[in-house]
Amino acid sequence: MYVAVKGGERAIDNAHALLAERRRGDRKVTELSVAQIQNQLPLAVDRVMTEGSVYDPELAALALKQASGDAVEAIFLLRAYRTTLPRFGYSEPLDTEAMQIERRISGTFKDLPGGQTLGATYDYTHRLLDFKLLAEGEQPTELETDDRPLEPCPRVLELLNKEGLIEPSPKADARPRDITREPVDYPAERAVRLQNLVRGDEGFLLSLSYASMRGYGDSHPFAGEIRSGRVAVELVPEELGFPIVVADIALTECEMVNQFHGSKTEPAQFTRGYGVSFGYNERKAMTVALMERALRAEELGEAVNYPTQDQEFVLSHTDCVSANGFVSHLKLPHYVDFQSELEMIRRLRRETAERDGQTEEAEV
Amino acid sequence: MSQADGYNFAYLDEQTKRMIRRAILKAVAIPGYQVPFGGREMPLPHGWGTGGMQVTASVIGTDDRLKVIDQGADDTTNAISIRRFFARTAGVETTEKTADATLIQTRHRIPERPLKNGQILIYQVPVPEPLRFIEPRDSETRKMHALREYGAMQVKLYEDVARFGHIATSYDYPVMVNGRYMMCPSPIPKFDNPKMDRMPALQLFGAGFEKRIYAVPPYTEVKSLDFDDHPFEVQQWEGSCEICGSDHSFLDEVITDDAGSKMFVCSDTDYCRERLAEQSAATTEEVAL
Numbered sequence: 104m105y106v107a108v109k110g111g112e113r114a115i116d117n118a119h120a121l122l123a124e125r126r127r128g129d130r131k132v133t134e135l136s137v138a139q140i141q142n143q144l145p146l147a148v149d150r151v152m153t154e155g156s157v158y159d160p161e162l163a164a165l166a167l168k169q170a171s172g173d174a175v176e177a178i179f180l181l182r183a184y185r186t187t188l189p190r191f192g193y194s195e196p197l198d199t200e201a202m203q204i205e206r207r208i209s210g211t212f213k214d215l216p217g218g219q220t221l222g223a224t225y226d227y228t229h230r231l232l233d234f235k236l237l238a239e240g241e242q243p244t245e246l247e248t249d250d251r252p253l254e255p256c257p258r259v260l261e262l263l264n265k266e267g268l269i270e271p272s273p274k275a276d277a278r279p280r281d282i283t284r285e286p287v288d289y290p291a292e293r294a295v296r297l298q299n300l301v302r303g304d305e306g307f308l309l310s311l312s313y314a315s316m317r318g319y320g321d322s323h324p325f326a327g328e329i330r331s332g333r334v335a336v337e338l339v340p341e342e343l344g345f346p347i348v349v350a351d352i353a354l355t356e357c358e359m360v361n362q363f364h365g366s367k368t369e370p371a372q373f374t375r376g377y378g379v380s381f382g383y384n385e386r387k388a389m390t391v392a393l394m395e396r397a398l399r400a401e402e403l404g405e406a407v408n409y410p411t412q413d414q415e416f417v418l419s420h421t422d423c424v425s426a427n428g429f430v431s432h433l434k435l436p437h438y439v440d441f442q443s444e445l446e447m448i449r450r451l452r453r454e455t456a457e458r459d460g461q462t463e464e465a466e467v
Numbered sequence: 468m469s470q471a472d473g474y475n476f477a478y479l480d481e482q483t484k485r486m487i488r489r490a491i492l493k494a495v496a497i498p499g500y501q502v503p504f505g506g507r508e509m510p511l512p513h514g515w516g517t518g519g520m521q522v523t524a525s526v527i528g529t530d531d532r533l534k535v536i537d538q539g540a541d542d543t544t545n546a547i548s549i550r551r552f553f554a555r556t557a558g559v560e561t562t563e564k565t566a567d568a569t570l571i572q573t574r575h576r577i578p579e580r581p582l583k584n585g586q587i588l589i590y591q592v593p594v595p596e597p598l599r600f601i602e603p604r605d606s607e608t609r610k611m612h613a614l615r616e617y618g619a620m621q622v623k624l625y626e627d628v629a630r631f632g633h634i635a636t637s638y639d640y641p642v643m644v645n646g647r648y649m650m651c652p653s654p655i656p657k658f659d660n661p662k663m664d665r666m667p668a669l670q671l672f673g674a675g676f677e678k679r680i681y682a683v684p685p686y687t688e689v690k691s692l693d694f695d696d697h698p699f700e701v702q703q704w705e706g707s708c709e710i711c712g713s714d715h716s717f718l719d720e721v722i723t724d725d726a727g728s729k730m731f732v733c734s735d736t737d738y739c740r741e742r743l744a745e746q747s748a749a750t751t752e753e754v755a756l
Contacts, residue, residue: 182508428514439717440637443638
């Protein structure tokens with residue numbers, strides 16, 4: 104009998120219904136609200152916004168809810184929404200020096216103008232499960248507040264720049280290309296590389312930057328500065344001709360200081376690696392900064408010996424939505440290709456068997 | 468189209484469609500050349516037909532009748548999903564009949580029934596670069612195409628002949644288009660390659676993930692690579708389709724029990740059904756006579 108190998112419209116509809124049911128889980132447990140995700144899983148929301156390239160915590164939380172907590176699926180949902188949005192302009196470059204600092208640390212200077220602020224971080228927590236959270240009782244926390252106004256916090260790398268110890272920040276006056284609207288061609292310019300990395304999969308970039316620090320690359324960085332806080336987004340509407348603030352977003356920025364031994368034309372000086380992410384995703388900002396610097400190997404005249412320094416290798420494979428799509432497409436039917444391969448393998452085996460048979464006869 | 472409210476006709480906005488149509492025009496003007504285009508993110512995953520969908524969305528009009536196949540069949544889940552997408556976002560008529568379709572979006576097959584001039588066949592392409600597995604860098608392969616430097620592919624095919632006695636590529640078998648560009652026919656079985664040659668229908672290829680579009684205009688020469696002493700040949704089956712009896716179509720192998728019994732049936736479901744209908748009509752006529 105002919106086996107039903109092919110799906111149908113009903114199968115798809117039923118699969119969707121089943122998925123909705125599984126997402127909801129046990130109905131005796133209260134349904135999770137989007138507001139709860141937005142407020143209580145903010146780091147998940149930040150990752151979805153960063154890789155989804157949309158700053159909208161509510162939509163990112165919705166995507167997480169709809170995706171049953173799967174970050175890659177949630178990023179995909181947000182991207183597919185983003186692609187339909189109209190583009191009405193480019194903002195002015197963000198002035199992160201004017202950031203309302205919530206956290207600021209430097210791995211290069213013990214003290215610096217504006218000081219260091221530890222802020223909210225998991226860094227010095229002991230990773231012990233807190234069973235009080237399991238009891239779900241609200242724990243009142245005692246917060247020490249400080250009403251002193253923030254001091255100006257100049258960027259650490261600009262302090263080095265004053266002495267000429269670090270390369271000046273590369274100037275990019277031209278309007279950057281939008282990699283979601285134009286195909287990338289290689290070698291890609293810095294703005295394109297940075298866009299790609301910021302949208303890139305956090306796990307992939309983390310592992311690549313780890314490799315680049317472990318010998319598969321020439322990375323000897325110092326975390327010059329990491330800062331998190333809120334920044335104003337300004338736009339110049341054509342009809343006004345001056346900037347107005349259109350949004351206030353949370354951002355994490357990382358500037359790495361890397362060695363550079365100089366070349367025939369350039370004196371020895373430090374070089375920069377820059378990274379940024381939406382929200383408080385410090386890991387992402389750091390890995391972007393590490394990979395951005397690793398990919399500058401060619402322009403700085405360093406040997407390109409490892410995949411971590413290879414633009415085409417890194418940039419073509421950062422995107423989690425693409426990577427996930429292509430890997431998961433193996434779930435689609437390949438009956439026809441497979442049948443072609445079966446036919447070929449059977450033919451080759453038959454020919455080998457025939458040939459072996461003939462040789463045996465000849466030997467006898 | 469309740470769920471598609473708030474979206475443009477066929478999902479993509481008109482600016483994007485215009486950009487894609489420009490890329491298609493360029494592709495038609497330079498047969499077999501991969502035109503980079505600003506591929507958009509689609510609500511389906513990459514590798515699931517986003518390139519084909521963007522091409523379809525850009526050329527489809529309200530009068531079109533769309534057919535979508537995957538592995539030659541209209542009822543495979545992804546084909547259903549894409550057909551529904553356009554039924555929902557464009558509200559166009561869909562069909563399973565090859566003869567009635569104005570647009571056919573396909574993954575992995577060319578229909579058995581010869582296509583007519585005026586029809587458009589849109590291929591979903593995962594990897595558009597025929598030289599990709601020889602040279603992974605796009606910056607290099609683009610140069611190779613520009614210089615028509617295709618020796619490496621002939622060497623690869625020759626190595627197959629030396630090792631196996633045959634060219635061992637059975638699908639996505641490289642072709643030369645109009646004597647100039649080497650092209651991936653997408654992962655169709657090489658059985659289908661001869662159908663591409665001088666096909667009266669327009670053939671468009673969309674690779675969404677790789678952001679490339681290419682085309683073969685109607686009646687263009689498409690030649691599968693081979694050697695004088697190892698001419699191109701297609702798959703053959705010993706049996707014929709166990710449903711319609713066809714001995715000249717591409718057959719799917721279906722395993723029917725756990726003892727390894729199997730049967731072969733047409734991969735092109737519409738072709739199989741059409742032949743069956745003709746046969747039963749002929750039988751009825753005979754009975755009537």
